[in-house]
Amino acid sequence: MSVHVYSYRPAASFVCHNRQFAEKYGNIFSLCLFGGKCVVISGFKLVREALVQNGEDYMDRPVVPLFNDFVGEKGIVISNGNQWKQQRRFALHTLKNFGLGKKSLEQSIQQECQYLTEAVAVQQGEPFNIQLLLNNAVSNVICCLVFGHRFEYTDKHYRSILQNFNDIIALQGSLAVQIYNTVPWLMKWLPGPHTQIRSLVQKVIDFVEIELKEHKESLDPSSPRDYIDSFLIEMGEKEDEYSGFDSRNLSICTLDLFGAGTETTTTTIHWGLLYMIYYPDIQERVQAEIDTVVGSSRQPSVSDRDHMPYTNAVIHEIQRMADIIPLNLPHITNKDTTLNKYTIPKGTIIIATLHSVLRDESVWETPHSFNPQHFLDQEGKFRKREAFLPFSAGKRVCLGEQLARMELFLFFTSLLQRFSFSPASGQQLTLEAKLGALRSPRPYCLCAVPR
Ligand code: HEM
Numbered sequence: 001m002s003v004h005v006y007s008y009r010p011a012a013s014f015v016c017h018n019r020q021f022a023e024k025y026g027n028i029f030s031l032c033l034f035g036g037k038c039v040v041i042s043g044f045k046l047v048r049e050a051l052v053q054n055g056e057d058y059m060d061r062p063v064v065p066l067f068n069d070f071v072g073e074k075g076i077v078i079s080n081g082n083q084w085k086q087q088r089r090f091a092l093h094t095l096k097n098f099g100l101g102k103k104s105l106e107q108s109i110q111q112e113c114q115y116l117t118e119a120v121a122v123q124q125g126e127p128f129n130i131q132l133l134l135n136n137a138v139s140n141v142i143c144c145l146v147f148g149h150r151f152e153y154t155d156k157h158y159r160s161i162l163q164n165f166n167d168i169i170a171l172q173g174s175l176a177v178q179i180y181n182t183v184p185w186l187m188k189w190l191p192g193p194h195t196q197i198r199s200l201v202q203k204v205i206d207f208v209e210i211e212l213k214e215h216k217e218s219l220d221p222s223s224p225r226d227y228i229d230s231f232l233i234e235m236g237e238k239e240d241e242y243s244g245f246d247s248r249n250l251s252i253c254t255l256d257l258f259g260a261g262t263e264t265t266t267t268t269i270h271w272g273l274l275y276m277i278y279y280p281d282i283q284e285r286v287q288a289e290i291d292t293v294v295g296s297s298r299q300p301s302v303s304d305r306d307h308m309p310y311t312n313a314v315i316h317e318i319q320r321m322a323d324i325i326p327l328n329l330p331h332i333t334n335k336d337t338t339l340n341k342y343t344i345p346k347g348t349i350i351i352a353t354l355h356s357v358l359r360d361e362s363v364w365e366t367p368h369s370f371n372p373q374h375f376l377d378q379e380g381k382f383r384k385r386e387a388f389l390p391f392s393a394g395k396r397v398c399l400g401e402q403l404a405r406m407e408l409f410l411f412f413t414s415l416l417q418r419f420s421f422s423p424a425s426g427q428q429l430t431l432e433a434k435l436g437a438l439r440s441p442r443p444y445c446l447c448a449v450p451r
Helices: 011-025 044-053 065-071 081-097 103-121 131-146 156-172 175-182 193-218 227-235 247-278 280-293 302-307 309-322 354-358 401-418
Strands: 028-033 036-041 337-339 342-344 349-352 419-423 433-435 439-441 446-450
Touching (some): 036 044, 044 337, 044 349, 044 354, 081 227, 103 446, 156 193, 156 247, 193 247, 247 309, 247 446, 280 309
Antiparallel strands (some): 028 036, 337 342, 433 439
């Protein structure tokens, strides 16, 4: 029987309580959240049944007042219907054209790995916080695809834009923002984190609009350079709001790709280095495999992955434990549907928790500990696991999964090929997370000692 919990819980503490709720109320229960009825689904079996087997019923996004105020239903991440379909298809197609699955994209990531390792080498093994450098390097990959160029790590204006993104993510976990999303009419005119988020997002949109203006001025329709050019060509002279090929949507889609593609991958690599510091024996095994398969005279390439089962397993385990989007993005049912014999009415917000899948006790041998063996068979070969869903599943599955997997492998192996990572002396390391919109590591310093 489903249980109704009519109490307010901010998302951050909800993550912590979800496991206890699921234990008490079962893998499917409903509660009042964001001002509406919400059904929380836990465990691999049910999440798959909802998002994959009945994917059509769950493919829409609910209205999130904070974003809908200024983004409307535009972009890819929170749009629905025809606009979403068209823009998702177009983004996937364009990213493919500009290198996804091609050597050119791999080369541009390898080039960025080179810049990153050079910047890390400058630290000469002294303690430092690598987060902003990682952020800059990872964002440059998406910048090349979307804007057609990268930004120097010393570019102060660009760094401030990245900082804005970090602040937006941190503020989204705040209680005031959660309350705003529940009762926007009450708080609309009051100052608070929601007004701060709005002004930060506006700054990022202004930055994107400068890029758009430059692209419009230098566009050669016979030779698109990147996603923005391709969008401008598709839009032509006439803006079409029905399919979403209009100027405002170009800004929001660009922002979506930039936002979704930067913090997620950065946070995962940041967790990865923390786990390597925590488990130096695992770090050494990864380095031994890199030395055997790649050596030190060339950079790692994606084709090495098939010959590096241990490293591949470690990266998967990092993603499983990092669990960076524990509650997933919200979905909403677009018709009455049933799940595990319960009826879920049309218009119900669905939280298909990824945390519960990545730590499902009926699937994983040691769900709560870091154990690369989860992804290795008896012979040490890489073993795929169905419940590995950090990118979610179904119609709304992460659009950048393929790109992210490529980046994770290349950045992670390039860093470990050149450096051994250790904690800054006297620093208390913790694997506890800092909660915001993403589950991130608490700030830490590391030493990157050249090998
Ligand atoms: C959506 C995870 C990297 C673009 C999502 C969702 C998750 C996710 C869980 C929500 C799926 C759902 O609603 O069911 C991740 C993780 C990443 C990552 C763990 C890295 C480790 C990227 C990258 C891009 C990207 C590199 C850039 C292209 C998107 C977009 C959506 C999305 C546009 C919205 C898709 C839609 O609503 O149709 N991602 N993502 N992501 N992701 Fe990612």
